[in-house]
Amino acid sequence: MMETWQQALPHGITLSCRATGQRGRPVLVFLHGFPEGAFVWDALLTHFSRPENGGYRCVAPNLRGFEQSTAPAEVSAYRPKHLVQDIAALIDIEAGGDNAIAALIAHDWGGAVAWNLANQMPQRMEKLVIFNSPHPGTFLRELKNSTSQQEASAYMNFLVQPGAEQHLAANDFARMWAFFTDMGNQRKADNWLTEDVKQQYRNVWSHGLQGGCNYYRASPLRPATATDPAASVVEIPVSMLTIVVPTLVVWGMDDTALPPALIEGLDAYVQYLTVHKVEDATHWIIHEQPALAIQLVQDYLSQRKG
Numbered sequence: 300m301m302e303t304w305q306q307a308l309p310h311g312i313t314l315s316c317r318a319t320g321q322r323g324r325p326v327l328v329f330l331h332g333f334p335e336g337a338f339v340w341d342a343l344l345t346h347f348s349r350p351e352n353g354g355y356r357c358v359a360p361n362l363r364g365f366e367q368s369t370a371p372a373e374v375s376a377y378r379p380k381h382l383v384q385d386i387a388a389l390i391d392i393e394a395g396g397d398n399a400i401a402a403l404i405a406h407d408w409g410g411a412v413a414w415n416l417a418n419q420m421p422q423r424m425e426k427l428v429i430f431n432s433p434h435p436g437t438f439l440r441e442l443k444n445s446t447s448q449q450e451a452s453a454y455m456n457f458l459v460q461p462g463a464e465q466h467l468a469a470n471d472f473a474r475m476w477a478f479f480t481d482m483g484n485q486r487k488a489d490n491w492l493t494e495d496v497k498q499q500y501r502n503v504w505s506h507g508l509q510g511g512c513n514y515y516r517a518s519p520l521r522p523a524t525a526t527d528p529a530a531s532v533v534e535i536p537v538s539m540l541t542i543v544v545p546t547l548v549v550w551g552m553d554d555t556a557l558p559p560a561l562i563e564g565l566d567a568y569v570q571y572l573t574v575h576k577v578e579d580a581t582h583w584i585i586h587e588q589p590a591l592a593i594q595l596v597q598d599y600l601s602q603r604k605g
Contacts (some may be wrong), residue, residue: 301345302317303310311596313368314368319348327403329343329405330405330406330410333409337360337597343585353597358393362408363377363510376513403417405429407432415435427546427547428546442530443531450522455515459515464507466533477498479492483555491583492589519533541570548573550577557582573599
């Protein structure tokens with residue numbers, strides 16, 4: 300049975316959460332991206348909580364700024380240290396004290412949080428699974444040096460503009476629906492973006508879009524413009540990029556916003572790396588191929604640690 304509740308964190312943030320499975324079981328935490336919400340993981344939450352699939356406690360929070368989670372107005376409240384603090388506190392509550400969760404599983408902006416958390420607190424997770432979310436080292440490299448990545452990420456410079464959230468909400472979120480085709484494929488979207496799923500998105504977006512836009516405003520990892528140097532002046536120490544947690548990266552190779560070049564050179568940062576490339580899948584692979592996503596995670600969780 301799916302649980303939904305408001306989880307208060309010690310530092311004053313509340314995250315609206317979805318979960319399945321018994322407390323006290325090994326924990327899986329799932330992090331969504333933009334412009335999504337915790338509900339996108341429902342199929343995986345249901346699957347992995349079943350005894351025959353591991354009987355995990357599966358928890359998917361709506362990140363701060365999304366759905367009914369706390370949505371600070373200040374852009375500074377969406378800097379990585381705050382996002383990491385939220386998920387670390389949730390892990391403390393779900394896993395108990397200093398115990399590690401079985402895996403942190405993430406997509407898109409959730410992956411950005413997960414990469415940072417795995418770097419800073421590797422002891423808090425046994426494994427990391429990333430779906431189409433660039434490692435900050437390869438993303439910075441491509442934003443600085445690749446014209447194609449700069450063009451693919453140009454939409455970010457719209458999302459940081461004042462009033463972007465009002466434009467996104469206009470005409471029944473017309474520009475929001477376009478993300479699912481512009482970063483993916485119209486034919487594929489027609490297969491999964493049903494009226495029921497659209498209503499689930501409306502239910503998330505109706506709580507406001509400022510928080511989601513603030514993720515982009517708070518991050519310099521976007522293409523440089525004539526008035527904003529953005530990624531062109533960013534340097535990240537190697538110590539902030541290294542991942543020692545065993546990591547599975549699943550990449551939909553037809554992702555137009557995050558092209559496959561972003562998984563090149565990942566082994567320079569990730570000590571124990573497995574990469575699974577999925578042809579004919581886009582940025583929205585969780586929606587397009589849920590059975591495959593489940594199988595890849597199941598297989599990785601079944602492997603020995605390390």
